[in-house]
Amino acid sequence: MRLLPHAGPELHGRRCPPRPQLQQATARPLRQPRHAERPRRVPPGQVSGLGGSAARRLVRSARQPAVALRSRHPGRTGWRAGSRRPPDVHAQDTASTAIRRATAVSLMPANSGARTLSALQTALGDTSQFVRRAAVEAIEGVSPDMRLRMGVPMLSDPSRAVRLAAVSALASVPGAQWTPEDRQTFETAAAEYSQSQMVNADRAEARTNLGNLARDLGQLDAAETEFRTAIRLWPEFTSAWIQLAELARARGGERVTDSILRTGLVPNPESADLHHALGLSLVRQRRTVEAVAELGTAARLSPEFARYAFVYGVAVHDTGDPARGLAILEAALRQHPWDRDLLQGVMSFAAEAGDRASAVEAARRLVDLAPDDPNLRQQLQALQR
Secondary structure, eight states: OOOOSSOOOEETTEEOOOOOOHHHHTOOOOOOOOSOOOOOOOOOOOOOOOOSGGGGGGGGGTTSOSOOOOOOOTTHHHHHHHOOSOHHHHHTOTTSOHHHHHHHHHTSOSSOOHHHHHHHHHHHTOSOHHHHHHHHHHGGGSOHHHHHHHHGGGGGOSSHHHHHHHHHHHTTSOGGGSOHHHHHHHHHHHHHHHHHHHTTTTSHHHHHHHHHHHHHTTOHHHHHHHHHHHHHHOTTOHHHHHHHHHHHHHTTOHHHHHHHHHHHHTTOTTOHHHHHHHHHHHHHTTOHHHHHHHHHHHHHHOTTOHHHHHHHHHHHHHTTOHHHHHHHHHHHHHHOTTOHHHHHHHHHHHHHHTOHHHHHHHHHHHHHHOTTOHHHHHHHHHHHO
16 A cells, blocks of 8 residues: 555654555555355445545545455465464465465565565475465566566466466566567466366356456457356356456446446345445445445455455545544454554554554554565654654
8 A cells, every 4th residue: 555645643743654545545456366256145234324525535546446356365364363473474484384375475465575575586486386376476466577577487387377377467567568588488378378267168267267368468358258258157256247347447437337336236245345346436436425335344244354444444534434444444453463554554543543552553563564664664763752
C-alpha cells in the first residue's frame, strides 16, 4: 500500500504517520485464480452503510482495479495468527518443512524491498518445487523489470508446475521489456501452459486460466469467450465472474461490471470475493452507502483474508466513523499480526486517535517486517518521542 504524501494531525506536538485512504486501500492488481472453491455456507452479515460529506473521499478509488483475488495456501490462517516472526524469516528457515516455507512465502508482502527480494530469490532456488512455485506466484507483486529478472529462469525449471506458474507471473510484462531470446523462452512455456489447460477444457478452472492468459497478452475478445465458457461450465466458480467483470470495467463499462457481479451473486450469494468486487464497483459509481455495506459483508464472510478487513476498515473510517474503522483494523490484526496493510492502517489511525501505545506497537512490527526501510524507522522514532 502506498500512503498519501501529506501528514496527519498532531499527536502530542508531533505529526502522525500519513494515513491510508480508500484510494490506496483498493490499489492492488488482480491476482490469478489458482484453485477452484465451492461457495462456503456462512450466514451473510448484516451491514449498515455510512453517509455524510466525508463519504466523498470514497469515490477517489474510481479508477482502481475491481478486486484483489485471493491466493490460498494450506495452513495460511493458523500459521499467520500464531506466528511471532515475519514471513520472510520463516521462508528461509531450512529447519521448517517445505509446506511451511511455501506458506510463509505466500504470506510475504508484495513489494520490491531489499529484504523481500532477498527472501524471494532464496525461495526461487529452494530444493522443494512447492516453495519455488510459491515464490514464482509471489513475484507477481514486484516491478515488471524485477519480475523478468527473477522469473525468466523459472520458465525452464525442472518442475512443470513451476514453469506454468512462471507463465502466469510473466504474461502481463510489457513486450518492450523482453529480449528476443527471453520472449522465445516465454512463448515455448506459454504453449505448454495452454496445452496443459486444454487437457481439462471441460473444467471452469482451466477456462478461466486460459482467459487470464489471453487477457494478459492483450487478446481481450478471446479472454471474454473463455470467462463466459467457464461460467457456463460452473456458475459457482466465482473467479470467472470476477475476471469477466474486471474485463468489462477495463473496457469502460462500469454498469456492465455491476450487472455481471450481481448476476454472479445469484448462484453465489455468500461469496466474499463477489461482494468485495461489487463494493468497489459501487465506490466507483459514487454509491457510498451501498459500497460500504458490500465491503463489510465481504470482510465478515471471509475473516481469513486480511485485505477485505483492511479495505472495509478504511472505508468505515473515511465515511465518518474513525473509532469503528480503527476497531475493525485492530480486530483483523489480531488474526493477521504480520499483515503490512493492517499494521500501517492501525499505526496511522491509532496515532490520529491519540493512542500512542497501539501506534508504536504497530510501527515496531512494521520495522521488523522491513528493517531496511528508513521511513518506517523515522516514523517509529517520531512516535516514541
